[in-house]
Amino acid sequence: MSEQTVRWGILATGGMAAAFTEDLLREPEARVTAVGSRSVAGAQRFAERFGIPRAHGTWQELAADPEVDVVYVATPHAHHLAAATACLEAGKPVLCEKPFALSGRQTRALVELADERRLFLMEAMWTYVNPTVRRVAELVAGGAVGEVRALHASFGGRVTAPPEHRLWDPAAGGGALLDLGTYPVSFAHLLLGAPDSVTAHARLSPRGVDEQTGVLLGYDGGAMAVLTCSLLADDERRAVVYGTAGRIEIPADFYNPGSFVLHRDGHEPQTVTAPPQRGNGYGHQAREVMRCLRAGLTESPLVPLAGSLAVMDTLDKVRERVGVRYPGE
Template sequence: MSVTTEQRVRWGILATGGIAAAFAADLVDLPDAELVAVASRSEEAAKAFAERFGIPRAYGDWTALARDADIDVVYVATPHSAHRAAAGLCLQEGRNVLCEKPFTLNVREAEELVSLARERGRFLMEAMWTYCNPLVRRLKALVDDGAIGEVRTVQADFGLAGPFPPSHRLRDPHLGGGALLDLGVYPVSFAQLLLGEPSDVTARAVLSPEGVDLQTGALLSFDGGALASVHCSITGGTATCASVTGSRGRIDIPSGFFHPDRFVLHRDGRDPQEFAADPADGPRTSFRHEALEVMRALRAGEAESPLVPLDGTLAVMRTLDAVRERIGVRYPGEVAEPAPA
């Protein structure tokens, strides 16, 4: 599973869409990373992607990539409706995997991937770049150290203006469409990064004619009395801000909370203190930090990342399942057993 500290980590990319291209562009700038293969269901698409990024091998099917023993880790960048199949294939064939968010459609699929990775002794991580972001890690450290006292509330939102036609993937139930899985995973993950898994979930949503959520609001309740209010939408562009309020202060992220460039710490009796991203860490939209964490973990021989632990990923999926149960969204082919809150 591990690679030596001297060895460049060899990456494969499964899928050739926009997020795969963004990841590849960041990966080629890392001196200890090597992008060696790409796969798509279309050989033409794979070859075009390979030519764009100087990748030596292009495969027209997923299995060929999964069986390429020259790959240390595969980045799965398919739509999330295909994450279970794509990541499962790679794990089954002995590859380590970084899988895009949301991890899967539901917790049942997520549990299957985690069990498979643990059975095979393979590394597996959700590509929750927020958790690897240096500024978010700084914020969490401040909260954990009691900078604002005991956390009372977390608020976060993520909305896109649209409008998205019924043919768009965000409106397609067969692709896991809707605001919750595509966007809501960020505020839910942010809240659970700071508060853990909620003990109770309430939610309301506006659904599309296709049966996916156009916008959803959820209230997460935690043992000890903390609350988190999260909102997501594909019908209106929100500020993408977040706020964490404690018994002795508050932390505000004014925009882009899932990849912030700054946040402000307010403490009772003190002047506000701003924390800004270090320019040396690269653009705030960079995928480099999650890639670096994967490579660090592989070199350390770790089966999962302490920054993005699998149990935490499963906890987020349970919450997303609970929200979908409350709002009445179920995807084609799902069994009728939403996870309890």
């Protein structure tokens, strides 16, 4: 890694890998030098598509590549633990797609390994580094709407994938919660912290994954968060933060918003609009990773590992409440 250029390796070749790579190619301080897949042919196709000079047919080969400074793990989340572990064991810093893993236990294993190796590790929760969301968090922390009493957030999308798709497969960590529900849960954690109580209800598929889930997070101070996620129906994907002196409304998509409206008692509503987004919106987290690497940090202050662990613990509690179990648990 030079003072200016950070060399990235991409682990996996699916849609997320492509979207992130597209944004990396827009970053002048980033260079995509290698891609790794479970087949040479798949890696080569991806490399040709994006002009990447090196293609590897195994994750281990990518992790061992001396021309790679940091690896972005973009596999489906059932494979995050194995993929990120391979990279950390090879001495590579890691940006891993959300959620870090399938459970708090698996997430702790990654965090402990990164700590043992003194390597950078960050969950790719792009919401936490989004400047508009950061501004909402600053306003809430500064008391712009008084004390928060309630938070509502939802993320639903009607999925028509065939029965064999990973979203319906328990072994793949399927269901709405880990794919979509992690966003409203993470948003609640960002603004309110870890909850003191967790209540949940879900509709389960015949194979035992959640098709849709409702979550109520309770806080001893009196605040609550009402969250939903669904693979059965589209919703507005919006969020509202209600306080004793106003509210903040974030339209779709609240996890990557283009604007929000601040309502304060005694004032006219104020619309805050974000600058035009560059690319797919993943550049913010790429820049945060590169900033941290240059500073010699092993975690990001914007996406702290303790926060990722806390979110995973809440997701575990939701799954326990609704009866979703993955193989091996």
